[in-house]
Amino acid sequence: MSAAPEPADGLRVPFVVRPSTLPATRALRRAVLRPHESLMAFAAHDEPGGEFVAAAFAAADDAVVAAGLVLPDGEPGGWRIRGMATAPEARGQGAGGAVLDALVGHALRAGATRIWCNARTPATNLYLRAGFLVVSDEFELPEIGPHVVMERGR
Numbered sequence: 001m002s003a004a005p006e007p008a009d010g011l012r013v014p015f016v017v018r019p020s021t022l023p024a025t026r027a028l029r030r031a032v033l034r035p036h037e038s039l040m041a042f043a044a045h046d047e048p049g050g051e052f053v054a055a056a057f058a059a060a061d062d063a064v065v066a067a068g069l070v071l072p073d074g075e076p077g078g079w080r081i082r083g084m085a086t087a088p089e090a091r092g093q094g095a096g097g098a099v100l101d102a103l104v105g106h107a108l109r110a111g112a113t114r115i116w117c118n119a120r121t122p123a124t125n126l127y128l129r130a131g132f133l134v135v136s137d138e139f140e141l142p143e144i145g146p147h148v149v150m151e152r153g154r
Helices: 022-033 039-043 095-109 121-129
Strands: 015-019 052-058 064-072 078-086 114-120 139-141 145-153
Touching (some): 022 064, 078 095
Antiparallel strands (some): 015 052, 064 078, 139 145
8 A cells, every 4th residue: 555645736636555446446447548438338348357456546535546457468477557547636646656556566476577558658657667668669549549568577
């Protein structure tokens, strides 16, 4: 469990990071990642089974302010991060980075030797700060936007 750092501008959404579930984080992930889809259509993208979900919960009301999941990708030692989303009011305050740290930590404890994701290009700095590198050219996912593949080793 981790707490929010104090941002430079003094504004703060205090949070704690803890394990969560796909259903508990689905509304935030859909709103941020695929607002053009219904909640039911978005749920079809979730890959239940073997995932670890982490979320940052606002200390004031226990609302999910950031979330993501990590799951084995089927390759030996390979784990994929998916569904990283941070509520607009919590951006720039460490919530997304804290969730990412929890996901990476889980994968490493499970024996990951490669952790990767399809990162939206505006979010690449989040992953760079966590030790990921860009390993592809930019590509477009229809209705979602530009992405790059990013990965980190052990």
